[in-house]
Amino acid sequence: MPTELAPAKVNLYLHVTGRRADGYHLLDSLAVFGPAADALALAPADDLSLALDGPFGAALAAEPDNLVLRAARALAAAVGVPARAAMVLTKRLPVASGIGGGSADAAAALRGLDRLWGLGLGEGRLAEVAAPLGADIPVCLASRPARMQGVGEVLLPAPALPRCGLLLVNPGVALPTPAVFKARQGGFTPPAELPAAWPDAAGMARDLAGLRNDLEPPAITLCPVIAEVLAALRALPGCLLARMSGSGATCFGLFADAAAAQSAARLLPSGWWREAGGLYGGAA
Numbered sequence: 001m002p003t004e005l006a007p008a009k010v011n012l013y014l015h016v017t018g019r020r021a022d023g024y025h026l027l028d029s030l031a032v033f034g035p036a037a038d039a040l041a042l043a044p045a046d047d048l049s050l051a052l053d054g055p056f057g058a059a060l061a062a063e064p065d066n067l068v069l070r071a072a073r074a075l076a077a078a079v080g081v082p083a084r085a086a087m088v089l090t091k092r093l094p095v096a097s098g099i100g101g102g103s104a105d106a107a108a109a110l111r112g113l114d115r116l117w118g119l120g121l122g123e124g125r126l127a128e129v130a131a132p133l134g135a136d137i138p139v140c141l142a143s144r145p146a147r148m149q150g151v152g153e154v155l156l157p158a159p160a161l162p163r164c165g166l167l168l169v170n171p172g173v174a175l176p177t178p179a180v181f182k183a184r185q186g187g188f189t190p191p192a193e194l195p196a197a198w199p200d201a202a203g204m205a206r207d208l209a210g211l212r213n214d215l216e217p218p219a220i221t222l223c224p225v226i227a228e229v230l231a232a233l234r235a236l237p238g239c240l241l242a243r244m245s246g247s248g249a250t251c252f253g254l255f256a257d258a259a260a261a262q263s264a265a266r267l268l269p270s271g272w273w274r275e276a277g278g279l280y281g282g283a284a
């Protein structure tokens with residue numbers, strides 16, 4: 001069966017730059033992808049169905065409105081075709097964890113159905129269908145490093161990224177995105193100034209250290225174990241930077257390469273979900 005990968009989105013920094021009249025927040029964020037991914041298999045069928053498996057499949061079994069099905073129905077309605085496909089989602093990313101799992105799955109569904117239904121819409125038109133379904137879906141469509149602005153729908157080129165390693169760690173507590181935005185206090189942070197390229201991971205970490213994730217303080221208030229995860233990451237050999245991704249609770253450590261991230265992963269306390277490797281589509 002043709003399969004689409006749905007890699008985790010990691011926000012290397014996230015500045016909340018303002019707030020729209022409808023309550024949505026304006027962001028400036030650098031999103032990268034990897035090293036963990038869900039997978040969505042798609043086959044022709046007479047109706048629309050979704051089966052779940054993988055370590056976090058059970059966590060979504062009671063979800064009445066999986067984002068994959070919502071994306072499929074939205075695409076079918078937008079182009080006026082019947083929504084028909086048999087899909088199997090292998091859920092390896094923790095749910096409600098700040099690494100855009102649901103958005104990556106929805107994006108994988110849009111890419112896979114564009115192919116299965118022979119629509120040939122491509123990224124631009126798919127992004128229009130995607131935007132109302134979730135702020136993170138447009139960036140997940142390409143799954144390429146990108147600078148996100150607006151409420152997530154404005155995608156600008158990312159600086160050229162060096163070889164580096166990422167270690168993702170989640171303490172097993174689901175954190176709903178709206179609650180974290182609601183708990184945020186204080187004003188806004190201006191957009192970052194980024195270079196055109198980072199020659200190495202250490203230089204990238206130095207620049208990122210001057211930036212922040214504005215959702216980290218409110219997320220720690222709601223879920224204090226995030227502070228323990230960050231402290232554990234910072235204590236690992238070779239960790240160049242540790243920060244929370246998105247609205248949490250997943251945090252990432254930045255390393256010189258995939259091998260350094262993978263060896264450090266073995267030193268973390270057991271019981272926390274972790275995945276280590278290089279950037280999706282990048283050098284290891």
Ligand SMILES: C[C@](O)(CO)[C@H](O)COP(=O)(O)OP(=O)(O)OC[C@H]1O[C@@H](n2ccc(N)nc2=O)[C@H](O)[C@@H]1O
Nearest residue numbers: 023024025103134135136137151152177178181246247
């Ligand atoms: C924090 C990020 O993960 C950064 O990549 C995303 O902006 C969140 O993306 P997402 O999970 O796809 O978010 P959505 O499903 O669109 O929105 C969930 C809720 O988060 C809040 N929200 C989300 C995105 C945004 N730019 N401003 C917001 O205030 C809103 O309360 C919204 O109702």
Ligand SMILES: Nc1ncnc2c1ncn2[C@@H]1O[C@H](COP(=O)(O)OP(=O)(O)OP(=O)(O)O)[C@@H](O)[C@H]1O
Nearest residue numbers: 066067095096097098099100101102103105136246
């Ligand atoms: N395929 C899916 N995978 C995960 N969550 C889904 C899915 N479909 C629907 N949902 C719902 O969406 C909510 C948010 O899930 P998701 O895992 O995308 O959050 P997140 O990782 O915090 O995302 P983000 O980083 O975009 O804020 C879940 O609590 C769940 O109820």
